[in-house]
Amino acid sequence: MEKTDAAIIKLENVTKSxxxxxxxxVVLDDFNAEMERGKITCIIGGSGSGKSTVLRHLIGAYQPDSGKIWIDGENIVGMNVKEMxxxxKKFGILFQxxxxxxxxxxxxxxxxxLKEHTKVPIETIRIMVAIKLEMVGLRGSGHLKPAQLSGGMLKRIALARAIALDPKIVFYDEPSAGLDPxxxxxxxxxxKDLSSKMGITSVVVTHELPSALRIADKIIMLFKGKIIFSGTPEEIKTSDDERVRQFVNGLPDGPIPFSKTQKDYGEELKEMSYY
Ligand SMILES: Nc1ncnc2c1ncn2[C@@H]1O[C@H](COP(=O)(O)OP(=O)(O)OP(=O)(O)O)[C@@H](O)[C@H]1O
Ligand SMILES: [Mg+2]
Incomplete structure (x- = not known):
């Protein structure tokens, strides 16, 4: 099996259409990126820029047309189900x-x-669950059903589940979506705590720029399947790339289109059955 000792996550010449x-x-066009061990990497970019597509490749849900994807020393491209x-088991996912x-x-x-992937006895599992709930500040809510919890609490429970197996890596898909400040x-x-106290590597796809500025060690900004910025929160604030500035300043007009029109709007309306 191919091995590499570079960054814990590495996408090498990944192309996907x-x-x-x-x-x-072509959503990813000869895409290259690295995510460092123990650090938080935030992936930002306009709608349709390919953020979720990158994440789906990292969790093995999509296979690239070409290129390599390294996770903790292994190229996951072309792995069979057992290998994948x-x-x-090395990563947890917090779904949107x-x-x-x-x-x-x-x-x-x-x-x-824990029940699915380990043979740990139930009494021990209960202790492990209590520890994870304590970590997300919700110990004592174990007996509740999801319907009895607020949106923010649900996210924290989902996070407790994502870290149940003590993963090295956690992937977050829009963790702030729909939540109050x-x-x-x-x-x-x-x-931030999971990264700094437990050394977990985090990859966060987010629309929330303030959140990315607060937590990221590195921010990657995508535009049309390419990286147009890679650097620290400080660096992105002073970037003079027009596309980056538009995003940072939240301007509707600029090089990043407000909507993605694939064909003539009139033609599209005509094709709709009710028109
Ligand atoms: N399974 C698929 N089949 C066809 N097209 C896809 C598929 N997955 C993604 N795409 C296309 O790839 C492009 C990028 O999509 P992606 O979901 O990665 O964008 P995004 O950056 O996550 O956008 P958003 O911020 O709106 O979530 C879009 O044009 C989308 O239509
Ligand atoms: Mg997305």
């Missing part, structure tokens, strides 16, 4: 929706990965 012929779109499952099971209690939700602050602090 969707569709065929005229409809073909072994790599998956939280993806908790409504029929289960909080404790059962957080215990799920205080809950965003709580999640930011948790992500």
């Amino acid at each position: 969707f569709g065929e012929g005229e409809k073909k779109i 499952n072994a790599v998956r 929706t939280g993806a908790l099971f409504n029929s289960m209690t909080v404790e059962e939700n957080v215990a799920l990965p 205080i809950s965003i602050g709580v999640i930011d602090k948790l992500m």
